[in-house]
Amino acid sequence: MSAHFPVLPVLLPLLAAILLLLPPLQYSKQGQRVTAAITLVLTLAVSLWLLVASLEQTQYYILGGWQPPFGIVLVADPLAAVMVTLTSFLSLSVLLAVFSGHDEAGHYFHPLYLFQITGINGAFLTGDLFNLFVFFEILLIASYSLLIHGGGKEKTKAAFHYVTLNLLGSVLFLFALGILYGSLGTLNMTDMAIKVADIGDNEQELVSTGILLLLAVFGLKSALLPLHFWLARTYGAAIAPVAALFAIMTKVGIYSLYRVHVQVFGDHAGALANQITIWLWPLAVLTVAVGVIGVLASRRLKDVASWLVIVSVGTLLFTIALNSAQATAAGLYYLIHSTLVTAALYLLADLISSQRNQVGDRFVSGNQVAYPKITGMFYMVAALVVVGMPPFSGFIGKVAILQSATATTGQIWVWPTILISGLAALIALSRAATTLFWRLRETEAKETMAFPVWQCSAIALLLLASPLMVVFGGDMIELTQHAAKQLHAKQTELPLGELDGSHGALIIK
Amino acid sequence: MENLPLMEGVFAFCVGLLTAAGIYLALRGRTFPVVVGLTLLAYAVNLFLFSAGRLQVNGAAILGKTADYADPLPQALVLTAIVIGFAMTAFVVILAIRARADLGNDHVDGLSSSNSAPNEQKNHSHHSHQQNAEKSTNKPSGSSGDNPLPAAGTIKTDGADTSMRPSH
Numbered sequence: 160m161s162a163h164f165p166v167l168p169v170l171l172p173l174l175a176a177i178l179l180l181l182p183p184l185q186y187s188k189q190g191q192r193v194t195a196a197i198t199l200v201l202t203l204a205v206s207l208w209l210l211v212a213s214l215e216q217t218q219y220y221i222l223g224g225w226q227p228p229f230g231i232v233l234v235a236d237p238l239a240a241v242m243v244t245l246t247s248f249l250s251l252s253v254l255l256a257v258f259s260g261h262d263e264a265g266h267y268f269h270p271l272y273l274f275q276i277t278g279i280n281g282a283f284l285t286g287d288l289f290n291l292f293v294f295f296e297i298l299l300i301a302s303y304s305l306l307i308h309g310g311g312k313e314k315t316k317a318a319f320h321y322v323t324l325n326l327l328g329s330v331l332f333l334f335a336l337g338i339l340y341g342s343l344g345t346l347n348m349t350d351m352a353i354k355v356a357d358i359g360d361n362e363q364e365l366v367s368t369g370i371l372l373l374l375a376v377f378g379l380k381s382a383l384l385p386l387h388f389w390l391a392r393t394y395g396a397a398i399a400p401v402a403a404l405f406a407i408m409t410k411v412g413i414y415s416l417y418r419v420h421v422q423v424f425g426d427h428a429g430a431l432a433n434q435i436t437i438w439l440w441p442l443a444v445l446t447v448a449v450g451v452i453g454v455l456a457s458r459r460l461k462d463v464a465s466w467l468v469i470v471s472v473g474t475l476l477f478t479i480a481l482n483s484a485q486a487t488a489a490g491l492y493y494l495i496h497s498t499l500v501t502a503a504l505y506l507l508a509d510l511i512s513s514q515r516n517q518v519g520d521r522f523v524s525g526n527q528v529a530y531p532k533i534t535g536m537f538y539m540v541a542a543l544v545v546v547g548m549p550p551f552s553g554f555i556g557k558v559a560i561l562q563s564a565t566a567t568t569g570q571i572w573v574w575p576t577i578l579i580s581g582l583a584a585l586i587a588l589s590r591a592a593t594t595l596f597w598r599l600r601e602t603e604a605k606e607t608m609a610f611p612v613w614q615c616s617a618i619a620l621l622l623l624a625s626p627l628m629v630v631f632g633g634d635m636i637e638l639t640q641h642a643a644k645q646l647h648a649k650q651t652e653l654p655l656g657e658l659d660g661s662h663g664a665l666i667i668k
Numbered sequence: 669m670e671n672l673p674l675m676e677g678v679f680a681f682c683v684g685l686l687t688a689a690g691i692y693l694a695l696r697g698r699t700f701p702v703v704v705g706l707t708l709l710a711y712a713v714n715l716f717l718f719s720a721g722r723l724q725v726n727g728a729a730i731l732g733k734t735a736d737y738a739d740p741l742p743q744a745l746v747l748t749a750i751v752i753g754f755a756m757t758a759f760v761v762i763l764a765i766r767a768r769a770d771l772g773n774d775h776v777d778g779l780s781s782s783n784s785a786p787n788e789q790k791n792h793s794h795h796s797h798q799q800n801a802e803k804s805t806n807k808p809s810g811s812s813g814d815n816p817l818p819a820a821g822t823i824k825t826d827g828a829d830t831s832m833r834p835s836h
Binding site for chain 2: 289292296300303307310311312315316318319320322323326327329330333334336337339340341346
């Protein structure tokens, strides 16, 4: 049974989503909620098992029993397992906020939500570049529909841009795949890493083109500098839980950069090693700079969160550009931290917005929030985590990145950029809090509302992860270092399967 | 077999032409050309993927049957890409129709008719040429480009035309 575990994070949400489209559960709100919650709890359990197992040995799952590199293989190495666990935890927490009533605007919220998680987990687990494209499309088509969930002009407008851009991105991805398959003759990532090292001289230009096209594709997903314009509007238009789930979407782009540009076309790619590093340095600095300007210029809390996503993407680009196992480990820690806290910020913006009548989360004076103590507490913790103040995970993440840049040529870029971005976030968030919580205008009758239990528990769960990441900081760093070391290791051989008579399937020895 | 270089040339030309036309259309201002442009790009990339396994004439997709064999994998990839491209095109068409209904016009930026029509008339006096060029693209005759008012009026009429809206 446990041999099939690597495929379960993809299969469980997929099957549950299909189940939710069928009659007994189709229109039952309670049934949909319970099924989605159970599925995500199971997915989280399986991904934790995968994480533990992958630390001992990378888990492979050969779909259809085709010997790699001919078939599709799922690879649950520590990096993939960490990302799947992160997705499962994030999606379960965000689901709690959905229960506050966001799923009532349409019948198909939960199936779409689960399809989205299928796509994200699949993108993390697959070991085949074309399969990565397929899972990208699955997560994208679910995200298109989730984005316009609830309807309205803003959403339609943002969705059309988002869909068009991502379709263009998919076309570029396919061009890159065609070029790489035409020159390398394989799409299995391990096999590509082996073959690219001794590529012939006349194919080098082609492969190089493919590598740079992939940078553009993943750059679009992760919102690098010239390709970031869609992000703030899209995330600003989506309902809060969807925006919170989308916090992992840019990280899918970053993960793909790690997987493809560090593992496959990284140090061990012979003449083509580290083609993108020269591009990443200026892009990283400029992405953070633009993000910081956006954070300072935002006029609502949701936009602040969106621009903070861009800042975190820029920060993560540094860890790829630094190109060392230490930097990747630091980046992975920071990635987990920033995903969770950005999701919390989106939910928090929604929580504040729901307590302030018409003014919402815009930075104008308005009514006092109905539950100032708990909302204020959440806000303070979230702000401290984002900015990177000592008792929380942001501090450890940033210190780890700064340490990994020490005594490298990139130090002069990394240190000031990251430190200034932290300062800017501090200024923007404290200015926002002053307006949201203290500049009151008690003209209207104070709104009475029931205590938003679901939203608060979701935010609490997401924010609780931050101190836990500090308490278990040693283990976390060790885990990310293990994952990073494996990512930077030279790929030498394909997983060899042997035919297992009883199941008719290939089993990895 | 002696026709292979010619075939490769024609093939490459087709892919290039489709891509160029697709990019041009995808950069247009109305949703319909954009959708058509995306479709052309999908066709271009499908052809391109097909050529990733090298072009072969009379080659079986099975090893050992003929001296030259055709690589079956790109064919499988193209099939997958076609299916995905089809689904995505269907989605974007529905989204474009929805945008036409929600926003009252088919501009990709969804210029909202009630707010922007008066502004546009004002703006025309400042930088009229650029805007006229954009507006008049929809019209077969470029003659109306000199007069800003009919162009802005077109938008207005679009917005007022509620008969196109699906009733929900």
